[in-house]
Amino acid sequence: MFFSRSKPLVGLDIGTSSVKAAVLKPHRKGKGFTLQNLGIEPLPPEVIVEGAIMDSGPIIDAINRVCEVARIKSNEVAVSLSGHSVIVKRVSIPSMSNEELAESIYWEAEQYIPFDVDDVNLDYQVLGDSADGDSMEVLLVAVKKDKINDYTSVITQAGRIPLVVDVDVFAVQNAFEVNYGLAPNQTTALVNVGAAVTNVSVISGGHSRFWRDLSMGGNNYTEAIQRDMGVSFETAEAAKCGKSQDEIPAEELTPILETVNNEMVTEIQKTIDFFLSSHSDEQLDKIVLAGGGSRLESLPGALGERFGCKVEHLNPFEAITVDERAFPKEALAEMAPAAVVAVGLAIRKGGDR
Ligand SMILES: Nc1ncnc2c1ncn2[C@@H]1O[C@H](COP(=O)(O)OP(=O)(O)OP(=O)(O)O)[C@@H](O)[C@H]1O
Numbered sequence: 001m002f003f004s005r006s007k008p009l010v011g012l013d014i015g016t017s018s019v020k021a022a023v024l025k026p027h028r029k030g031k032g033f034t035l036q037n038l039g040i041e042p043l044p045p046e047v048i049v050e051g052a053i054m055d056s057g058p059i060i061d062a063i064n065r066v067c068e069v070a071r072i073k074s075n076e077v078a079v080s081l082s083g084h085s086v087i088v089k090r091v092s093i094p095s096m097s098n099e100e101l102a103e104s105i106y107w108e109a110e111q112y113i114p115f116d117v118d119d120v121n122l123d124y125q126v127l128g129d130s131a132d133g134d135s136m137e138v139l140l141v142a143v144k145k146d147k148i149n150d151y152t153s154v155i156t157q158a159g160r161i162p163l164v165v166d167v168d169v170f171a172v173q174n175a176f177e178v179n180y181g182l183a184p185n186q187t188t189a190l191v192n193v194g195a196a197v198t199n200v201s202v203i204s205g206g207h208s209r210f211w212r213d214l215s216m217g218g219n220n221y222t223e224a225i226q227r228d229m230g231v232s233f234e235t236a237e238a239a240k241c242g243k244s245q246d247e248i249p250a251e252e253l254t255p256i257l258e259t260v261n262n263e264m265v266t267e268i269q270k271t272i273d274f275f276l277s278s279h280s281d282e283q284l285d286k287i288v289l290a291g292g293g294s295r296l297e298s299l300p301g302a303l304g305e306r307f308g309c310k311v312e313h314l315n316p317f318e319a320i321t322v323d324e325r326a327f328p329k330e331a332l333a334e335m336a337p338a339a340v341v342a343v344g345l346a347i348r349k350g351g352d353r
């Protein structure tokens with residue numbers, strides 16, 4: 001980069017259950033960052049449903065509040081999207097020059113994306129030649145334009161400038177890479193369990209290889225408790241998060257959580273098996289969990305049992321310098337799982353694609 005930016009971007013994660021914001025200050029010499037600002041503001045249920053913005057007012061309010069409470073001065077933000085409207089795929093296409101590719105990418109992409117190509121913003125990156133030599137591997141990212149519009153418009157209405165639009169699954173990978181690096185001989189699945197969406201990706205041989213968003217998350221547990229026990233969303237949510245509720249005896253809660261854990265683990269397993277089935281020489285070494293939904297106590301055990309591998313939590317501040325007076329350890333640990341995407345976004349620079 002020829003221009004060094006004086007102000008870092010605000011990583012702004014507009015999730016189904018809350019808005020998170022993080023600012024990291026890059027160290028002057030060498031690598032590394034210091035945590036400068038961090039905040040989370042809850043959103044009422046039904047404001048975002050299956051990734052679609054139903055009511056922009058509460059989101060605009062939450063963006064303003066999170067920036068105010070976390071004392072964020074910068075108004076240039078990096079935001080990310082996930083779910084149905086996002087497709088990230090590694091595809092194999094006939095070898096061609098960069099110019100030819102730029103011209104034919106929309107046409108090539110048509111067969112890989114389930115939407116009209118005119119309705120998406122498309123980005124791509126050549127990863128290298130295929131083993132057969134006649135084709136090349138390209139990373140294809142397609143995001144529906146109307147979804148980008150909806151999200152950037154709430155940001156603009158909150159008086160901020162959306163400089164970078166990323167996807168959640170890449171932000172999670174960024175947060176992982178900056179904190180742990182990419183081990184050359186390990187196959188790691190990153191699983192970010194949100195409220196409505198779970199982002200799954202696989203890193204192997206020091207590269208990211210696979211990306212998929214599942215339409216499941218922490219809300220599935222809450223909704224199951226709500227349905228089975230006939231209680232409100234709020235009561236169900238509190239019970240799930242370990243705050244005992246009079247209406248919900250523990251012996252009735254446990255089997256509900258177990259059932260949803262099973263569904264969740266099965267979906268994650270199908271996804272990872274799909275990747276492994278086309279890479280028969282690989283086996284999964286480790287699952288790394290992120291997202292607020294990964295705080296459910298019984299989930300890591302359920303995953304570990306099914307996959308027979310190590311399950312760890314991604315600490316988005318593992319390699320980030322943190323002033324404990326500004327961010328007390330306990331409060332930071334409480335926020336860490338849900339902050340992963342915002343931290344991954346805060347690493348992005350204004351000139352990034
Ligand atoms: N202590 C806890 N135990 C269990 N679940 C928890 C706990 N704390 C938070 N969660 C769950 O985490 C989920 C929110 O996680 P997160 O903030 O990562 O999602 P989001 O970004 O708002 O949603 P999405 O990414 O799906 O749009 C909610 O379902 C919430 O109930």
Ligand SMILES: [Mg+2]
Nearest residue numbers: 015016194341
């Ligand atoms: Mg999220």
